[in-house]
Amino acid sequence: MRNSEKTKTQEVFQKGKDKIHALAYEILLLANQGLLRTDFQQKISEKLLRFFGCDAVEIWLKDHNKYYPSETSRPTKGRRPIRFQVYPPRGVREVEKMGPLPPQPIVTVPYKAVSTLSLDVERNVLAYLHLKSRRAGFFPEGQMESYQDLAQILGIALAHRHGQVDLRERVKELTCLYEIARLTGRVDLSVEEILQRIADLLPSAWLYPQIASARIQIDERSHSTTGFREGRQLLSTPIWVRNENRGRIEVTYWEEKPELDEGPFLKEERDLLDAVAKEVSLLLERRQDATEKAKLEEQLRHADRLVTIGQLASGVAHELNEPLGAILGFAQLAKKCPGLPAQAEQDLDKVLHASLYAREVVKKLLIFARQMPPRKTLVDLNRVVEEGLFLFASRCAKEGIHLKRSLASDLPRVYADPAQLNQVLVNLVVNALQAMPQGGQLTISTSSRKQGVSLIVEDTGIGMEQEVQEKIFTPFFTTKGVGQGTGLGLPVVHGIVTSHGGSIHVESHLGRGTKFEIVLPLGEHGYRKEGSKLDTP
Template sequence: MDKPIPYDRFSGMHNEGKEHIERKLQERVKELSCLYAIAQVSGNPAASLETILKRVVKALPEAWQEPERAHARIELDDRVFGTPDLPVAGKSLAEPITVRGQKRGTISVGYESADIPVLAEEKKLLKEVVRQVGLIIDRRETAEEQQRLHAKLHHADRLATIGKLAAGVAHELNEPLGGILGFTQLLAKTPDLPTQACRDLAKIEAAALHARDTIRRLMTFARQTPPRDIRLDLNRLIKESESIWQPRCSASNIQIDYALDPDLPDLVADDGQLRQMVTNLIVNAIQAMPDGGRLHIATARDGKQLELTVSDTGCGIEPDVLPSIFDPFFTTKDIDEGTGLGLSVVHGIVTGHGGTIHLTSTPGQGTTATVRLPLCRPSHTGAYDEKK
């Protein structure tokens, strides 16, 4: 017959079992608290991915058996959250972050000392946290992509609506404007007109010409003017257009610097559209320097592309304005100084020729517009020959 267990030994075994259960329970509570904290912050739509990852880094050590001696780090793409360098003396765990089957980073947890064992439960917890983080990243990036696509669709619909409106307005105004301009020019030829009448007619003609130019911009923006591609010399086009904006430079005390590549090859493009593009860019630069400055115009070849650079030393563009600078009818000028179509038309002409335009600006120092155009429009079916 087995001897009965002494009370003191039984009591000790009971206490040990109780302590073991309590430790297990505490560890489980910490694990659940960690997962709850992650779920709570990830469920907040206002929380950024950076905020979520920082919260994960903070919550992970709290779930380990020695929280005050544990450190966590998340590496995602080229970003690091948490402890930059985990303690090398202690043991550490690391699990890869996988998003849509692709490894994007790692979550690591380590101790300062090697005498602290890593529990099996901690390994399971880290795997679960890594899985949750991967799902969070996937959901956030999917939502961001959907927002971008929605914004692009909304922008395209808006442009299409504006284009139809612009085309309709342009057609409706063209005929009466042509009559105003024609009769004004006819009246100006009347002999013995008073001096004041001649001045008034000149003002009417100038206003009508300005309105006609605006209508042409509307037509170009609405793509109502079919392109007529020819072989042309960009340097010569710039010099021929100089008469349009040279007087304004002189009046505003603006110095012009040219750096035109003498070996620039011809390109195949619409002559009228390119003249308008060059003029709009330069006029915008001039308007940015009402108190004078320096206008730099340069051309160069970049592989199978030509590069046009227009720089000014004017007021510059604020960073929050730059993303909208090519939007139609967007302008920072007074109502009598611009329609907001200039750069939008430039953007349309450049992209229509298969090129790109990029603006860099520093408020108070100036703006640089860089246009890159292919030697031949992509839709052009004829072979390009560089020989002149």
């Protein structure tokens, strides 16, 4: 009985030998399809299982510095389908440190016969093949040696498949980078539109595009692939813009996939994601540079307009001073005339009031035009604030405005004109009070800087739109009604601060309030070039 079984087995293998060429052709065609590793393992295992007629085929496929074991087995009973099982990968070093012998099969029970083939190309092992049978003696001694040609063809097929997959993935990655480079170069698209298109483009470059999603997060904005789904397997990289971490790019699989170089991701996919992050970084830098350039150009144009207006205002102010002086003088003389009718006296009072108002406007114009040089001395900014706020305490209480002071102790003194600094504080406080018709909080604070001191006037009023903020230092610009403002308050503040070598910054949000911050330098920095005389106490 046993001899007849051996004879029958030998006949089966002899017939199989005649089919080697047909099998080799099928395997090469399969390799040419560039299937992913798991799919290729399953299909080639099923072909080998049918060819050899054994009960199970275990393949250890070498890929990305790991061995990926899998087993394809026939059912023990009934007509259940062929079972394909994937096992955790093992490092190449871990397997090969055991010596030149192939790794032991993972599953040995209930198999009674095992035959092993080494699949290699030019002495480079690509896989190990374990053929397993539940019948003892299923693989006669010396029989498998006749299949070395098949083993070589299998090795060539594995190498070919690997090359096909690598080529396809590199083409996908290069295509992705090319499309992203085209997108980032388009000036007709906004940054948000470009980032959204990049997010939609990224999944197509990954090994499993059908289950991949991408997301780009910049600051507080997020751009995700349409139908984005979270997954536990995630590949991400930060986006750095001028040494500042602005966000990150993420690619995720929403289905579990076997381990490769970095989780289920390829090393080349990591390189691709880093390259995309650099492209996004360069895009943000270019757009930021363009915005800053446009802003600087507008500031230059604005400064040029202010200079022109200042020159015009200075000339007009000087021309008006003389007739205003005459009007005031003659009006005061006329009031001293005996027997002046009451109506005439009231009219003269109106003339005097209007003339004084006009003279105040002229004074502000001269300050704005820097025709009234500041008389500077060492000034305690906290003292200027305390004296200036004394006049507003009762008004704030009456209008339901909480006045909060936060003055730094040991604040260094600055060289400045105390009267002009008081004018700055008064103008800013008046603006803040007018911005809070329903009450609120007015905060005045001082602090010490590395090379100066700062004064902050902050309110919780109605705030300003960006368009208004861009015009607030333009003379005669006002949002108030006719007769309620000259439009010179903030231009005067700007003129005084710049004449002291300082700077002024504005931050405002509609419905939340406005903050003015003035920074004045310490010592004599920036004063002598204005030509003003410094006084010391």
